[in-house]
Amino acid sequence: MEVELKEMLDEIQSLKQSFPDSSNPSIEKLHFHVKRLADLAKSAPVWRSKVKDMSAEVVDSNPYSRLMALQRMGIVENYKRIREFSVAIVRVGGIGSVAAEMLTRCGIGRLLLYDYDKVELANMNRLCFHPEQAGMTKTDAAVQTLQDINPDVVLESYTLNITTVQGFETFMSSLENKTFRPEKEGSGVDLVLSCVDNYEARMVVNQACNELNQTWMESGVSEDAVSGHIQLLIPGETACFACAPPSVVASGVDERTLKREGVCAASFPTTMGVVAGLLVQNTLKYLLKFGHVSPFQGYNSLKDYFPTMEMRPNPQCSNAACLERQKEYLLAKPARDAAKAKMEAEVLLVAEGPLHADNEWNISVVNDREIDAKDTASLDTLPEGLTRELPSADEFLELPASGPAEMCVDDLEELKKQLEALNAD
Amino acid sequence: MEVELKEMLDEIQSLKQSFPDSSNPSIEKLHFHVKRLADLAKSAPVWRSKVKDMSAEVVDSNPYSRLMALQRMGIVENYKRIREFSVAIVRVGGIGSVAAEMLTRCGIGRLLLYDYDKVELANMNRLCFHPEQAGMTKTDAAVQTLQDINPDVVLESYTLNITTVQGFETFMSSLENKTFRPEKEGSGVDLVLSCVDNYEARMVVNQACNELNQTWMESGVSEDAVSGHIQLLIPGETACFACAPPSVVASGVDERTLKREGVCAASFPTTMGVVAGLLVQNTLKYLLKFGHVSPFQGYNSLKDYFPTMEMRPNPQCSNAACLERQKEYLLAKPARDAAKAKMEAEVLLVAEGPLHADNEWNISVVNDREIDAKDTASLDTLPEGLTRELPSADEFLELPASGPAEMCVDDLEELKKQLEALNAD
Numbered sequence: 001m002e003v004e005l006k007e008m009l010d011e012i013q014s015l016k017q018s019f020p021d022s023s024n025p026s027i028e029k030l031h032f033h034v035k036r037l038a039d040l041a042k043s044a045p046v047w048r049s050k051v052k053d054m055s056a057e058v059v060d061s062n063p064y065s066r067l068m069a070l071q072r073m074g075i076v077e078n079y080k081r082i083r084e085f086s087v088a089i090v091r092v093g094g095i096g097s098v099a100a101e102m103l104t105r106c107g108i109g110r111l112l113l114y115d116y117d118k119v120e121l122a123n124m125n126r127l128c129f130h131p132e133q134a135g136m137t138k139t140d141a142a143v144q145t146l147q148d149i150n151p152d153v154v155l156e157s158y159t160l161n162i163t164t165v166q167g168f169e170t171f172m173s174s175l176e177n178k179t180f181r182p183e184k185e186g187s188g189v190d191l192v193l194s195c196v197d198n199y200e201a202r203m204v205v206n207q208a209c210n211e212l213n214q215t216w217m218e219s220g221v222s223e224d225a226v227s228g229h230i231q232l233l234i235p236g237e238t239a240c241f242a243c244a245p246p247s248v249v250a251s252g253v254d255e256r257t258l259k260r261e262g263v264c265a266a267s268f269p270t271t272m273g274v275v276a277g278l279l280v281q282n283t284l285k286y287l288l289k290f291g292h293v294s295p296f297q298g299y300n301s302l303k304d305y306f307p308t309m310e311m312r313p314n315p316q317c318s319n320a321a322c323l324e325r326q327k328e329y330l331l332a333k334p335a336r337d338a339a340k341a342k343m344e345a346e347v348l349l350v351a352e353g354p355l356h357a358d359n360e361w362n363i364s365v366v367n368d369r370e371i372d373a374k375d376t377a378s379l380d381t382l383p384e385g386l387t388r389e390l391p392s393a394d395e396f397l398e399l400p401a402s403g404p405a406e407m408c409v410d411d412l413e414e415l416k417k418q419l420e421a422l423n424a425d
Numbered sequence: 426m427e428v429e430l431k432e433m434l435d436e437i438q439s440l441k442q443s444f445p446d447s448s449n450p451s452i453e454k455l456h457f458h459v460k461r462l463a464d465l466a467k468s469a470p471v472w473r474s475k476v477k478d479m480s481a482e483v484v485d486s487n488p489y490s491r492l493m494a495l496q497r498m499g500i501v502e503n504y505k506r507i508r509e510f511s512v513a514i515v516r517v518g519g520i521g522s523v524a525a526e527m528l529t530r531c532g533i534g535r536l537l538l539y540d541y542d543k544v545e546l547a548n549m550n551r552l553c554f555h556p557e558q559a560g561m562t563k564t565d566a567a568v569q570t571l572q573d574i575n576p577d578v579v580l581e582s583y584t585l586n587i588t589t590v591q592g593f594e595t596f597m598s599s600l601e602n603k604t605f606r607p608e609k610e611g612s613g614v615d616l617v618l619s620c621v622d623n624y625e626a627r628m629v630v631n632q633a634c635n636e637l638n639q640t641w642m643e644s645g646v647s648e649d650a651v652s653g654h655i656q657l658l659i660p661g662e663t664a665c666f667a668c669a670p671p672s673v674v675a676s677g678v679d680e681r682t683l684k685r686e687g688v689c690a691a692s693f694p695t696t697m698g699v700v701a702g703l704l705v706q707n708t709l710k711y712l713l714k715f716g717h718v719s720p721f722q723g724y725n726s727l728k729d730y731f732p733t734m735e736m737r738p739n740p741q742c743s744n745a746a747c748l749e750r751q752k753e754y755l756l757a758k759p760a761r762d763a764a765k766a767k768m769e770a771e772v773l774l775v776a777e778g779p780l781h782a783d784n785e786w787n788i789s790v791v792n793d794r795e796i797d798a799k800d801t802a803s804l805d806t807l808p809e810g811l812t813r814e815l816p817s818a819d820e821f822l823e824l825p826a827s828g829p830a831e832m833c834v835d836d837l838e839e840l841k842k843q844l845e846a847l848n849a850d
Contacts, residue, residue: 048546048549048556048557059547060546063546063547063549064550066550066689066691067550067691070650070693072691075650098552101552102552105551106694121473122487125491125532126530127530134473148555149549223498224498225491225498226716264483264490264491264494265494266492266497266500267492268706269702269705270527270531270706271706272702273698273705274698274703277702278695278729280698281696291651291726291728292727294729301716302715304733
């Protein structure tokens with residue numbers, strides 16, 4: 001737009017010089033250009049130009065100042081690294097579009113977007129899309145919006161359905177493409193975010209990620225719009241989406257079926273916004289290595305209740321690629337243990353004083369084996385495909401407390417023995 | 426835009442008829458219009474027209490179908506009531522602008538927006554505003570964006586600073602104005618959302634709401650961008666913002682000061698998005714009477730930890746209006762108790778079977794007195810002005826469990842007695 005304005009101004013200047021006589025018919029053309037110029041100037045938005053290097057300079061015109069400030073605050077060690085990362089977002093709907101916008105505003109290196117649906121006015125109860133985009137494909141509309149917000153982000157959009165044979169092939173090859181960062185190990189992307197709304201599509205993302213040994217995050221919102229979840233899936237290390245019996249998640253009805261019957265799932269911009277926020281916050285923690293990446297985070301908005309859990313892979317998983325990854329993970333255990341021991345020794349060496357005296361959140365390095373022991377109790381828990389399967393708030397509250405101030409018993413015989421032992425002293 | 430297009434088409438038709446001769450100079454004018462028409466048609470967005478009645482019809486063109494579905498799902502009894510409500514949002518920044526967008530997409534009746542700041546490129550790391558709005562006031566930019574998203578919402582914007590004498594006067598009179606719904610009791614708004622970033626402005630909102638006996642919600646994100654909170658404040662019933670010693674919150678440095686010194690607070694679109702989502706979800710629960718409205722909800726994104734608490738008013742509060750409201754609240758106790766007893770009796774009458782057999786979240790009506798007793802323990806806790814004052818995750822985890830499936834003891838003598846009683850049977 002700025003270029004167009006400049007060209008028109010130049011043309012007017014030369015017109016003025018060549019036709020000094022005011023009765024000349026070209027004056028009419030001049031007037032036309034002047035009017036058009038004025039119109040343009042009035043409505044022309046000043047687009048943000050590309051920024052070559054992320055700077056921490058505190059000026060109003062720097063779109064990255066508030067993000068680079070994270071380094072000075074001691075939250076992120078090297079924020080600029082965000083430009084190296086590629087994130088794939090499967091479905092650009094209520095969660096996916098907001099996640100894409102958040103990552104774009106954070107200056108992510110490259111986004112790969114997959115969807116086959118069109119924007120409708122019925123989607124206006126969620127963030128990101130605007131009414132004038134109704135009728136556009138969600139991928140096109142997202143690219144239009146995101147490119148405007150941050151032209152520094154490399155956007156790749158794929159208008160396809162990953163659950164079709166051809167769609168899956170393109171999905172796989174796009175994830176494997178390493179043109180953006182040829183030196184990267186593994187696949188061509190750093191993380192896949194699943195923002196789909198049905199079981200079938202989740203199983204397809206699961207299959208692709210198991211095959212590629214690709215870490216991914218799952219997300220979802222319940223049909224009644226009031227709860228949601230995010231989940232981290234690392235092939236071989238955590239449960240994959242197929243590790244639990246499909247019946248657990250099969251109660252999720254395909255949205256297309258619902259539409260056909262003249263009913264539709266409810267949705268709120270709030271629940272979608274919270275889930276997208278948790279998803280991208282964990283994405284940033286994972287990529288930029290700060291804080292704790294949640295293995296599972298639920299959100300029940302009716303009670304403002306936030307359940308968590310962890311799930312190990314199922315050795316009887318029906319997914320062959322998952323079993324392959326589990327085997328690799330086990331085989332790599334000695335190397336992992338050695339690295340861990342080395343790191344622990346280094347931590348002990350510097351652990352004479354607290355690293356940060358002002359440790360307001362009481363954040364501390366915890367021995368992995370302690371976490372392992374603690375989590376064994378929740379190994380039998382079924383994974384979460386749909387948010388209605390979250391443990392109830394009451395179950396959560398009934399977990400035994402492990403504080404040192406009290407003693408919990410659930411067996412009278414055991415209790416008796418303990419009492420006798422105490423009295424014997 | 427559509428009107429402009431139509432007028433131009435009409436003009437072209439009449440031009441064609443009056444000048445059939447192709448050599449006529451007016452043909453040039455015709456060409457100009459045709460070209461301009463083509464340009465307009467190419468870039469003209471199809472704006473969404475106003476919707477008179479909210480309908481539950483499931484068609485792609487219905488912007489309210491997914492929200493009206495909340496009624497069919499049994500979440501909200503009467504969603505259409507949302508059009509009766511007025512919500513005031515103080516500051517349209519990182520949290521306020523997203524909260525405003527969410528409420529607009531939900532079809533809120535009326536929004537009152539207050540800000541004095543301008544949109545800058547440095548704000549692009551948060552949702553809502555776009556680069557081409559740089560230089561506009563935040564109120565103007567918000568109105569432009571929100572009116573486009575949902576023209577059904579009545580928007581009132583106030584470009585002013587509520588902490589100035591004149592700004593405060595306009596703020597007060599705008600809250601008192603009942604033109605939108607003259608029959609409404611109390612002030613002219615149903616809820617005030619404080620989305621300010623400093624202590625001084627919070628105290629001003631607190632003063633206004635105490636004077637008007639206006640329920641409000643407080644929100645904030647820490648300077649290091651990784652934690653935030655929301656808080657419900659009901660004058661006389663909960664602690665007001667002045668009920669706790671100001672020193673607790675005085676560590677929050679005014680953002681303007683920071684800017685002057687060449688440093689700036691960090692921010693993430695994720696933390697802001699989660700806090701705005703929690704804030705508006707609780708606003709919807711409060712207005713449409715569903716779920717549980719949280720008295721306080723914290724969010725520590727590094728650990729995905731969500732602390733809660735409740736705070737009673739301080740009988741030694743320094744705010745005179747707060748003491749006034751506390752007195753009124755105490756005087757109204759007998760009437761409140763009578764109403765509560767009546768409601769409890771009604772609940773008992775219908776409590777022969779569960780209201781919803783499929784009560785997946787185990788939601789139940791709880792006797793207020795039980796809650797009162799439970800919360801007495803946290804009465805001495807200091808209120809939260811800034812998120813860095815949140816209780817630590819470790820404190821939270823050490824709370825005693827109260828589930829019925831197990832027996833918790835902290836007194837051996839008591840335990841002995843219980844055992845003897847059991848053995849006596």
